[in-house]
Amino acid sequence: xxxxxxxxxxxxxxxxxxxVQVLDKAGAQFVHIDVMDGMFVPSISFGMPVMKxxxxxxxxxxxxxxxxxxxxxxxxxxxxxxxxxxxxxxxACTHLNRSIQAIHDLGLKAAVALNPATSLHTLDYxxxxxxxxxxxxxxxGFGGQAFLPSSLDKIRELKERINRTGKEIAIEVDGGVxxxxxxxxxxxxxxxxxxGTGVFKGDIWENVxxxxxxxxxxx
Ligand code: DX5
Ligand code: ZN
Numbered sequence: 001x002x003x004x005x006x007x008x009x010x011x012x013x014x015x016x017x018x019x020v021q022v023l024d025k026a027g028a029q030f031v032h033i034d035v036m037d038g039m040f041v042p043s044i045s046f047g048m049p050v051m052k053x054x055x056x057x058x059x060x061x062x063x064x065x066x067x068x069x070x071x072x073x074x075x076x077x078x079x080x081x082x083x084x085x086x087x088x089x090x091x092a093c094t095h096l097n098r099s100i101q102a103i104h105d106l107g108l109k110a111a112v113a114l115n116p117a118t119s120l121h122t123l124d125y126x127x128x129x130x131x132x133x134x135x136x137x138x139x140x141g142f143g144g145q146a147f148l149p150s151s152l153d154k155i156r157e158l159k160e161r162i163n164r165t166g167k168e169i170a171i172e173v174d175g176g177v178x179x180x181x182x183x184x185x186x187x188x189x190x191x192x193x194x195x196g197t198g199v200f201k202g203d204i205w206e207n208v209x210x211x212x213x214x215x216x217x218x219x
Contacts (some may be wrong), residue, residue: 024059024060040069042142043141066078087110137176139175173192
């Protein structure tokens with residue numbers, strides 16, 4: 001199955017709660033929560049208090065993308081704030097295996113994100129332990145950047161590797177995904193699409209419907 005994970009980074013924070021409810025009613029299955037610390041990535045976004053405020057508004061899966069250094073410090077806090085799935089960056093974890101184990105020990109799903117320049121070989125000894133891999137199709141830090149075409153080959157290769165494990169490991173793609181390239185990204189092997197500006201620019205309801213239609217057709 002394919003899933004849409006709208007990135008709240010592109011939401012209008014003055015009416016965040018209402019927009020989360022629109023996403024839910026429109027059928028987006030996940031909520032993508034981009035946490036940035038101003039160190040691992042240049043920008044600062046938001047964290048636990050914002051998550052806690054919106055948690056009662058939807059039962060959809062909270063897909064928390066941690067773009068922060070040494071993320072292990074905060075796993076428990078993010079669980080308490082309502083995270084269902086936590087993604088850490090391979091580039092931000094000195095002991096990646098320990099980080100994934102710590103997320104699983106909390107009863108949450110665990111994923112690893114790879115920056116565009118990070119090789120899939122980083123996952124050689126950990127792939128089978130993951131619930132999902134997040135392929136960054138832009139350099140993380142900001143919404144609204146252009147999709148890097150080299151990501152498509154990376155997704156295809158990852159899909160082949162996952163097939164060889166015989167396990168169900170999701171592939172999420174994040175950065176510059178829009179209604180024009182969504183099909184290509186799905187065809188390459190992705191099954192979780194993150195989209196910020198693609199969902200929040202213009203009519204949210206309509207954008208979600210259009211994404212979901214493309215995703216259903218690709219199944
Ligand atoms: C980038 C974030 C993305 C971003 C996606 O650092 O991880 O989730 O908000 O936004 P768009 O879809 O606008 O590229
Ligand atoms: Zn993200």
